[in-house]
Amino acid sequence: MKFTSFICALTIALALASSSVFADTKSSGNRSCPGGYENGKQMDIGRYWYECKDGQVVPKGCLTSPEDGNRRIEIDATFDTNQNRMQCVLNSDGFLSVIYKACVSKGTERDVGAQWDDGTAYFTCVQVGDNNVHVVTLGCIDQGKPMKLDDRVAKGDFIYQCRKATDGTPKMNKVGCIQNGKKYNIGETFEGPKVWYTCTDSGSKIVGCMYQSHRLSDGDHYNENDMMFSCKVRGDDTTGFEAFACLQREESGASIERKVGCSWVEGKGPIAYEYTCKDEGNKKVSKVQSQCVYRASQGTLKLQPGCVQLANDVAVGCIQDSSSGKLRIETYKADQIDSLPGLRKC
Helix, strand or coil, X not given: CEEECCCCCHHHHHHHHCCCCXXXXXXXXXXXXXXXXXXXXXXXXXXXXXXXXXXXXXXXXXXXXXXXCCXXXXXXXXXXXXXXXXXXXXXXXXXXXXXXXXXXXXXXXXXXXXXXXXXXXXXXXXXXXXXXXXXXXXXXXXXXXXXXXXXXXXXXCEEEEEEECCCCCEEEEEEEEEECCEEEECCCEEECCCEEEEEECCEEEEEEEEECCEEEECCCEEEECCEEEEEECCCCCCCEEEEEEEEXXXXXXXXXEEECCCEEEEEECXXXXXXXXXXXXXXEEEEEEEEEEEEXXXXXXXXXXXXXXXXXXXXXEEXXXXXXXXXXXXXXXXXXXXXXXXXXXX
């Protein structure tokens, strides 16, 4: 955990290499040191500082970086960099060294292998090779509990994950939703019995309605039993389908959308029926038969339920089923028109 800086000045290098050749033998009378340094003179060489003492260059300590002002640090004293506590040491070979003593977090010394937290994240001090130690972020602190980076936890309707922000600070982020006990990632879509959702950072959001395993968006519609239904998204449990129109079936096979209150005729050949699209309330409509239509050679007859009329040489009756309410057209001999049960001339 140390590095050594060799002295570039030749006279000092020779002195240190011989470990004890610090005296200027030619100038022992004035006690000066190699390089012409006077007794008591202190000098900075490389990353270290020395003192001329009685003709010998004596190691006194280390220097901080130029960014830190090249401050002088005495032997065995420590100084702090951004994340490290450094120590100036004099080795047994007589050379000075700066070693990485420990990590520093907010002014507190942390030994290699130690773990600590600041209430938001937790850290450890690790050794990297022989020459360095530094602080490593391990994860987040969530409600007093440590969470490793990338670990997830479910809370309420959300899933949170410990992630590093762009500035390197770890933070618990929303990454998913919980709906009916199942977990989904943000951006993921999923289906319920009646509606389908997308997971957002504000929770599960209803996107549309489900119809026979198909996803329909807001405003999409389908028809069933000649009635038109539209998907209405309201963002809550009232989201669902509303009936809004009826379908007219043409003899050609075409379908025509009819709004509530409209009436039209459907049928093939002489027998047909008039239908009305009726509002049943509670967001429901129904396609109901309103009267019978008989196409005769002398013209078209429209008969209310329970009525009978002559058409050419036959009596035509409009009968309504008492249980289903459906209409049907029946024809009789013309001379029976006054004696048909349940029918009256209209």
